[in-house]
Amino acid sequence: MVKRGTTRSDPTGDAARPRARRLDPEARRRAILDAALIVFAENGFAGTRMDDVAARAGVAKGTLYLYFEDKKALFQGLVHDAADPVLGVLEERVASFEGDTRELLAVVFAHLAAQAVHSPRRHLVKLMMGEGERFPELADFYYREVVSRGMGILRTINARALERGEITSDAGLRFPQLIIAPLLVAVMWESLFARSEPLDTTDMLMTHVDLVLRGLGWRKP
Amino acid sequence: MVKRGTTRSDPTGDAARPRARRLDPEARRRAILDAALIVFAENGFAGTRMDDVAARAGVAKGTLYLYFEDKKALFQGLVHDAADPVLGVLEERVASFEGDTRELLAVVFAHLAAQAVHSPRRHLVKLMMGEGERFPELADFYYREVVSRGMGILRTINARALERGEITSDAGLRFPQLIIAPLLVAVMWESLFARSEPLDTTDMLMTHVDLVLRGLGWRKP
Amino acid sequence: MVKRGTTRSDPTGDAARPRARRLDPEARRRAILDAALIVFAENGFAGTRMDDVAARAGVAKGTLYLYFEDKKALFQGLVHDAADPVLGVLEERVASFEGDTRELLAVVFAHLAAQAVHSPRRHLVKLMMGEGERFPELADFYYREVVSRGMGILRTINARALERGEITSDAGLRFPQLIIAPLLVAVMWESLFARSEPLDTTDMLMTHVDLVLRGLGWRKP
Amino acid sequence: MVKRGTTRSDPTGDAARPRARRLDPEARRRAILDAALIVFAENGFAGTRMDDVAARAGVAKGTLYLYFEDKKALFQGLVHDAADPVLGVLEERVASFEGDTRELLAVVFAHLAAQAVHSPRRHLVKLMMGEGERFPELADFYYREVVSRGMGILRTINARALERGEITSDAGLRFPQLIIAPLLVAVMWESLFARSEPLDTTDMLMTHVDLVLRGLGWRKP
DNA sequence: TATGAATGAGAGTTCATTCAT
DNA sequence: TATGAATGAACTCTCATTCAT
Numbered sequence: 001m002v003k004r005g006t007t008r009s010d011p012t013g014d015a016a017r018p019r020a021r022r023l024d025p026e027a028r029r030r031a032i033l034d035a036a037l038i039v040f041a042e043n044g045f046a047g048t049r050m051d052d053v054a055a056r057a058g059v060a061k062g063t064l065y066l067y068f069e070d071k072k073a074l075f076q077g078l079v080h081d082a083a084d085p086v087l088g089v090l091e092e093r094v095a096s097f098e099g100d101t102r103e104l105l106a107v108v109f110a111h112l113a114a115q116a117v118h119s120p121r122r123h124l125v126k127l128m129m130g131e132g133e134r135f136p137e138l139a140d141f142y143y144r145e146v147v148s149r150g151m152g153i154l155r156t157i158n159a160r161a162l163e164r165g166e167i168t169s170d171a172g173l174r175f176p177q178l179i180i181a182p183l184l185v186a187v188m189w190e191s192l193f194a195r196s197e198p199l200d201t202t203d204m205l206m207t208h209v210d211l212v213l214r215g216l217g218w219r220k221p
Numbered sequence: 222m223v224k225r226g227t228t229r230s231d232p233t234g235d236a237a238r239p240r241a242r243r244l245d246p247e248a249r250r251r252a253i254l255d256a257a258l259i260v261f262a263e264n265g266f267a268g269t270r271m272d273d274v275a276a277r278a279g280v281a282k283g284t285l286y287l288y289f290e291d292k293k294a295l296f297q298g299l300v301h302d303a304a305d306p307v308l309g310v311l312e313e314r315v316a317s318f319e320g321d322t323r324e325l326l327a328v329v330f331a332h333l334a335a336q337a338v339h340s341p342r343r344h345l346v347k348l349m350m351g352e353g354e355r356f357p358e359l360a361d362f363y364y365r366e367v368v369s370r371g372m373g374i375l376r377t378i379n380a381r382a383l384e385r386g387e388i389t390s391d392a393g394l395r396f397p398q399l400i401i402a403p404l405l406v407a408v409m410w411e412s413l414f415a416r417s418e419p420l421d422t423t424d425m426l427m428t429h430v431d432l433v434l435r436g437l438g439w440r441k442p
Numbered sequence: 443m444v445k446r447g448t449t450r451s452d453p454t455g456d457a458a459r460p461r462a463r464r465l466d467p468e469a470r471r472r473a474i475l476d477a478a479l480i481v482f483a484e485n486g487f488a489g490t491r492m493d494d495v496a497a498r499a500g501v502a503k504g505t506l507y508l509y510f511e512d513k514k515a516l517f518q519g520l521v522h523d524a525a526d527p528v529l530g531v532l533e534e535r536v537a538s539f540e541g542d543t544r545e546l547l548a549v550v551f552a553h554l555a556a557q558a559v560h561s562p563r564r565h566l567v568k569l570m571m572g573e574g575e576r577f578p579e580l581a582d583f584y585y586r587e588v589v590s591r592g593m594g595i596l597r598t599i600n601a602r603a604l605e606r607g608e609i610t611s612d613a614g615l616r617f618p619q620l621i622i623a624p625l626l627v628a629v630m631w632e633s634l635f636a637r638s639e640p641l642d643t644t645d646m647l648m649t650h651v652d653l654v655l656r657g658l659g660w661r662k663p
Numbered sequence: 664m665v666k667r668g669t670t671r672s673d674p675t676g677d678a679a680r681p682r683a684r685r686l687d688p689e690a691r692r693r694a695i696l697d698a699a700l701i702v703f704a705e706n707g708f709a710g711t712r713m714d715d716v717a718a719r720a721g722v723a724k725g726t727l728y729l730y731f732e733d734k735k736a737l738f739q740g741l742v743h744d745a746a747d748p749v750l751g752v753l754e755e756r757v758a759s760f761e762g763d764t765r766e767l768l769a770v771v772f773a774h775l776a777a778q779a780v781h782s783p784r785r786h787l788v789k790l791m792m793g794e795g796e797r798f799p800e801l802a803d804f805y806y807r808e809v810v811s812r813g814m815g816i817l818r819t820i821n822a823r824a825l826e827r828g829e830i831t832s833d834a835g836l837r838f839p840q841l842i843i844a845p846l847l848v849a850v851m852w853e854s855l856f857a858r859s860e861p862l863d864t865t866d867m868l869m870t871h872v873d874l875v876l877r878g879l880g881w882r883k884p
Numbered sequence: 885t886a887t888g889a890a891t892g893a894g895a896g897t898t899c900a901t902t903c904a905t
Numbered sequence: 906t907a908t909g910a911a912t913g914a915a916c917t918c919t920c921a922t923t924c925a926t
Contacts, residue, residue: 504887575789
């Protein structure tokens, strides 16, 4: 299933090999992780071959094992590495935001659409969905580093809006998951069903902002 | 050289294998599908071994291939088999429902919570999320069998509500994905994060019904 | 390799089955052997599936095992059974032939062309070529029942011709294999290379009769 | 369920495997082909297990697949590798031969007796006879690589002899198969019937040269 | 006697991991 | 440190054989 090209390795070939690209260890580690994100996301954990990761990273297969204990460690390293940077920006923006909550939500979802839906990082979300249950430590880690921070941001936004009298419902405070849910759908649709039925996810997310604000009792203060 | 007998080995064969007979084909098919759901859910598509499916179903490995062409066909059978009755029931209920849309949505989400979130079937949703991109045929199949039918149901509900003057917004008609989104979150949360932070998904879904109806301009007619 | 159609067995089907074709045991045995000749010849011993033999014989797989101990016994039975009848006719004809040796050889090769090249029996020759070494008992049996008798016939013909003064060389007496050799080529060519380069094997065999007679010093007595 | 580690097992692994290194790729390829010739010859194509080829070649099973795409490619490699040099030598010798055609044929058949009958290569001829029909690609390949070249050599010899006035018949030009036929018999006899009735195949082939030349109208020019 | 669903050993092939260079 | 040929366990799928009916 999913027959891949099996690049036969020309054992009698004597093609001059470049050997040891000059690249400092940290850069090489990055190259491997970047490659791994793509390949794991495309093929899942079990479906990914170390060969492919190595090829995409431009290193030899053995080199992977100098940087990561084994396939599992590489996978975990990948998630650890890719998770953080998105939310820091959001937290800062929310903390310092001046406008009203409608504007804020629009900014937040625009940011997330760009960073989590229309970027390779969306693969990470899919990876967690697909493999998370098999790697509980990872799921925990992801919860700590991403999910709970994300929920925190959403709660902050809701609390702020309530305080400012912009909304009347505390539904988003109790279930911030309801605010973020369409993002999951967007990721999934882009990955799986876009070819069956295209979907303007940006339009959808903006419609969601309207819908949810109205649902929460929005009123321009 | 190492004559490997054409004749089967184990001439003293004393292994007690009961040769589980008398189980009508349909029951056996069910047993296999039930086993497959568990095992696929635990290990993903690529990570699942036919051996394990067979063991859990209590049949020999070869038997699987009497009922399903290959691993992929087994997976498809699984999806079809699990999704079809759930959606069939929903379609019927929606078609014949007498009450108002709030009651209808409550019924629908209660049904989905029971059948798709708090049931082993939830694994299927995760499976599609995790593996779908790699098996476009599967994703297409899932789109046809599940997603498009689900979106159809939601559009029907929204159209009905607009007609009856219960809501004013067509957002749910344009993006039924927004209506269903929390279901995905529920599935994922139950699978991945429940142990980090328990979530009352039923409460969440009912809150969602309130939120979204209000968002759509709900008014008791 | 050599993917076959894997007729899936419709385990949920309830198609009425004919059951127990009325056919006396000997006829059924024949049906099985006839089927086996074709299928073994087409696929070799290891490449033949009992399923295919059963299907072609029009019996259930299990029935084969009522008539033959196992696959090997079936194969051996097949060779035993198919070997004899050709040569008896030849021996008689040669013993009673009245004409000159050229006519006799023409008759013999015409007979062999019909019976051993352009008939299913050619499969038997190929089977022996392909599998004989792996079944020494069979090779011995085939030698006794077919080869040595065939060599005997050819020696008789040569001796008769020498006696009658039609030829001068005893080469055919010492190496009757040289007389029969083109028959092997004919069988092989028809089976393997006809589609690459068609060959009129009948013409070839008649040319051979001319060539070999002249080589043996033919002279119309 | 039965977590089968992604991590390789055998943590106490004490099995002494030498990891047969240092053998240049070409030598290893040869070792594999030599082993394959034996094993294929003994068991036929379908009857051969890659395991056995690997064991006999002294490499791990996976190594076979570094050198050959799959079983079929291994078989083709075998045929090509064995046939090419034999025919190459013959073509050269024929092209540059100075003596008369009787001497030339003697040389050719001596070469073939040594290289194709009294050598493991004879198994290849048998293999093609036995398995060729089932693998049309192989038969075609064999026709192109071996048979048509062989027929070409024989036609060249016949044409040369006619030109030089050494023979008068064009039978060998029309049917070079008649010239080569005894070689097939020799191969088969050595393989199947030698133990029932020894045959001096070299003597037979030399007798054939006499017989066929006389048949073609030989006359020392 | 005849059936054919069920069995499970084993086939070809893949790929995570190792280690001589 | 980096390489990639070599390894062999584990995978999916096949098919000779059995046995309840």
